[in-house]
Amino acid sequence: MTDLHVPANDEDTGTPVPVVLDKPGTPSTPAPEAVPAEVRPRRRIRAASLRRVVVEIRQNPAYRAAVRHGSYTWGGGRILTRRAWEARTAAMHHRMMRIAEAAGNEEMVQKWEQRAYAYRFARHKRRMDLLQLAISLPKAVFTTVVAGTGVLLLIGILIAWHQHDVADVLGPLDAVIQLVAWLGFLASVIWDPLLYSLPLLAMAGAWAVGRNQRTAPTWALPADGDERDVVPDENAIMRALGKLGIPPLNASIKEGWKPRWVQPSTRSGNGWHAQLQLPEGVPVEMIADKKQILAHNLMRKPIEVWPTEPRDQAGVLDLWVADPGVLTKPVPSWPLLTEGTTDFFRGVPVALNARGEQVIGRLMAANYLIAGIMGSGKSSLVVALLLGAMLDPLVEIDVHVLAYNNDYDAMRPRLRTLVKGDDDEHVVAAMDTLRALAGEVSRRGQELERLGTDTKVTREMAERDPSMRPRIVVFDEVHELFTHREYGKEAKELALKVTKKARKTAIMLMWITPDADAASLPRGISKTVSHRVAFAINDHQGNDAILGTGMHKNGYSATTLVAGEDVGTAMAAGFGKTPGLIRSYFVRKEAGVDEVTPVVERAMKAYKSDEGVWEVPTFDVADPLTDIAAVLGHATKMLTLDVLHGLKDRNPVEYGSWSPRDLKAVLDDAGHGEYKTNGGKMHVGLDRILDAIAARDDDTLDDEDDEGGIED
Template sequence: MTETAPEKVNGHVKPQVSLLKFAPEQPPAPAAEQVVEKPAEKPRRRVRIDSLRRVVVETRSNPGYRLAVRHGAYVWGGTRILARRAWDSRTAARYQRMMRIAEAGGNEELVREWEQRLSSYRAARQKRRMEMLQMAINAPKALLTGTAAGAGVLLLLGILIAWNTHDVHDVLAPIEAVVDFVGLVAFVAGVVWNPLLCALPWLALATVWAVGRHQQTAPVWALPVDQVEQGVVPDEGAILRALGNLGIAPLNKAIKEGWQPRWVQPTTRSGNGWHTQLQLPMGVDVEMIADKKRTLAHNLLRKPVEVWPTEPRDQAGVLDLWVADPGVLTKPVPPWPLLTEGTTDFFKGVPVALNARGEQVIGRLMASNYLMAGIMGSGKSSLVVALLLGAMLDPLVEIDVHVLAYNIDYDPMRPRLRSLVKGDEEEHVVAAMDTLRALASEVSRRGQELERIGTETKLTREIAERDPSMRPRIVVFDEVHELFSHPEYGKEAKELALKVTKKARKTGIVLLWITPDADANSLPRGISKTVSHRVAFAINDHQGNDAILGTGMHKNGYSATTLVAGEDVGTAMAAGFGKTPGLIRAYYVRKEAGVDEVTPVVERAVALREGVAPADAPERAERPDPLADVAAVLGDQPRMLTQEVLHRLAERNPGAYREWGPADLKRALEPYGAEPYKSGGKSTVARDRVQDAILERLAEESDEEGADEI
């Protein structure tokens, strides 16, 4: 490095310029290096996120990782399931859960039934605990007593052996033999115990793994590749892609803005399909999804009948999506369970269909009524036939059928029917009206009979068995639109139909209203609100759908408008068979050329019916005469204790007097002045009072007959 001498210019020293700034040791920074680096941080962060996502995807697609996650999920899920089962078996959790489900479904009767079961369970549990405490207290004493008794028996046996062998050492031989046996058992246990102890954790692991594998507790992405074909398993990704291609503007906007759904329930295996629940974004409701059901099914590689988007009753804004396995709902329904053998109980119901998950559906009969509708060729008769054939296998049931058209669906069942009227002429409409009027009177009569019994709130099998006039009845009105739209009888028919439907349930009378139409003219207003079971087969529009299933059902996704008559035969959207509406597939009992499955069932029903006395008509039903019956049980005794009179009345006519108490007897005899009175502090019935009452009644009847003759 050199320095120059200062230079003078006009007597002034020229400023010296240092050459250091031009030295090569400190060259100017390149322009590229002078760029501020802060703006580059965002791209780097995005690169890191993309790299992380790529790592996650590669990791999840790794076979070894998928295998570990899958089997780990099996173990964890199986442990959780078995723990819950154990908890349910040892606590009242199961009863409380079923009560909550029944309460959510509005089934008060089922709630009371589970309350009774819970009370019985708690009483039995308390009894077991007290017995175990008592056992713990008595165990030492019992053990000591048993040991002493056993030792005494062995010692006595040793004495007998020593007496026989003349060897005093044999006195202890039985005790020594027992000690040797105990030692042998201890040795065997010691040999087996260690291997068993080592194997127990592995056995437990295998058990929970098997349970988890059977219940498919592993996430969908971790399943084997051959089980997760592209689009076949509707996992979360497939569902979001399907929803994003429905053409719903608010949903597309939410997805573009980065909407991330909250999965209320991830995709899990459910029966013969997959079930999931997710919270929809703002501005999107379930009705929008349901209206695009065909497109949604197409996006999920399914048919429309295999995809059911609905909204849970207690979760507003949640999409409840059930997707069936491909083709499972188009396969034939299994044979009806009662096709070759078995009987039924009217008060327990009969198998009539399968739900979408492949589970059996029981059609309740007692305290039930049915409304079925669907266009021609949708398969309404398949459900009706299964229901009636099941009811026939209970010998107590009486069945009447009115078909306001000419068809042969019910002809094979004629031998077991009490009556079958079919046709659309004026006389057939009149016959249906006569039956409706008779039903109105029958419902009132049965209600009075149940009220007279007093302790019963509804018909039971015991009452029906002892009183033929109270037998269960099923009355079918098919093509009922012909009756309700009749110019002369339509208005009266609608009024009677509503009246009977509302009051008949507890009296053991079941009504089936069947029609291909579902408009205001063919159905009484409010009929769908009154019946317990509503079944919609293929329907053309959502107004008809809601007329059958109830207002707002189409909006919530419970719609039969996507069903196709002639293709989805026997498939229907139904309400009343469970806590929530759902898809059902009726059993098909065939009656066609070359195949007759109905007649053998009817013949079995007729054979079961033999030996059962036919139900008398209400007008001919015998009524007990308490006054005459009390006189008969008194005989020649001047007086008798009230309890003894009641006992003899129950022996004389169990069907009428089995449930009677002192208040019932007083109520029956008081109008005649022959009621029980106190004698010696005890309630007593006097023969003189009863006989005077009978004579007075006969005199009144004679006076009435004479007045009628005049």
């Protein structure tokens, strides 16, 4: 090593800077401790200058364009190579198995293993067919040429015989030879340009794929964001997450974090569904709090984006993104608006979920807590529930409205009682009903015990004994009752008591309030009722008071809904295995339009016959499992396509548009599974359908206990 002193730059004050030479004539970077303190700031200045130069280069439009389009081509080539590899191998199957294994889904792992085996088997068969073709090809070519030549000669003989000229015998053969020669000439003309253009075409294809997948560095992409796509694929989701301004998430992305997709972005109903595991230090709550920015990044409105956390997958972001505008379009007409009757013990259609699927509101063994600020549309869900219940002639309905409004006036003919007002006398009437309900619940429980059953009231029992008929009791503006200075404490105690014990006795309660706080609701109501519905709520405390503690944190929040805009839209729990968005049917009763009164009149006709006796109507809301069982009849099994045709014949309105995929979805949800005979054709088994119906009936009462597990 040799120590030399070299002069500093023109900013230097003359202080020599020691430089270590690795070999004579080759200076290396000076050690930090060897650089005098007064020289170090100049080093930082030089580093800052270098960074500025790099930034200026990156900001140069020509340089950014070159890097962007070069990255598009390179990245697109990599993507196409990976796609080709996955198409030729079982790499995709193994990748999906790893994702399913990471998610703990053993059933999905087995399915992908079966698919991988089927793929390898089919690939082996194709290769053997190609080998066989290579062996048989010369013989096939020779046979084809000889046969073709013979046919052409036969045609030539016929032409020569007709024209009386022997020279025409070779005419067809000569024409074919000339055609082949002309095609060869045409190919020789096209071949060279095509051969030279193939690399350009390949590069253009790779560039198009890379541009679609945005494989260029972020700094090289167009600054105006014109290339954003409305389809929320994995790349779009990652870009949206990276621009939420969450420091721990940004740090993870800078460190090279690669998301583990539990479920890649796939089409689901009226939108897209994806699940990915978030990095350490980034709970789902952070994403949910940035919902408005996330929706903007995905080119959606806040109501169209729902980031949540699955109950059984901690740390996983479950993201559902609706198609643009689909959740702001009007909800279709209520299915029972002009015809049809219902069954209290099987529920009524009340709403659509975010995916556009019909939501059935359970009445038997159910209680409802409905809240939302004024103008959020609570009455739309209540009206759909009550009108549906009215179409069952066995149901008796009582309504207490602790305010003065006309929401229930059109239903008065079918209601057993309707009490309106917020004076003390109206509070006393509500208390009398609560006390009577407490006694009624006890009486019905004793009657069930006397009959030797510990299950629940059935339709047959209600038809036989009028004292066991289903009852619905509505308490609207119930905060007036629970906050009353004299009766509030007793009302809360009775409400909890009746709600807990009423589910087996065919008594359904509906608690409705615009105030969602501890003072307006009894502690524990939200974990006692089976159905919790939150329309527009101002704060997350009110949201959790309705839906349960921690629901806002997990992304199930109604705080982003806007009263007056998202009318009839709510976050609800109890209508399915997991909470979710619902959009209530709207049966209108306003100036010039009255859709409620005709339904009430139709309900009154079913309520009493001309002779003044009860009529028990049929149930017109479709139940696929029951209808499948009816189509099967006494047959132990039936081809799946025959079952589908039978459903369409039985109820063309409901099943007329069904495809085999729709039927398969119902069978899979019921746990029927794939069922093939020795012939390899898909069948539906009667025993499996009956088991599914029995299991569903047994689970109906258990759903409330499972959903009540959320602590208040």
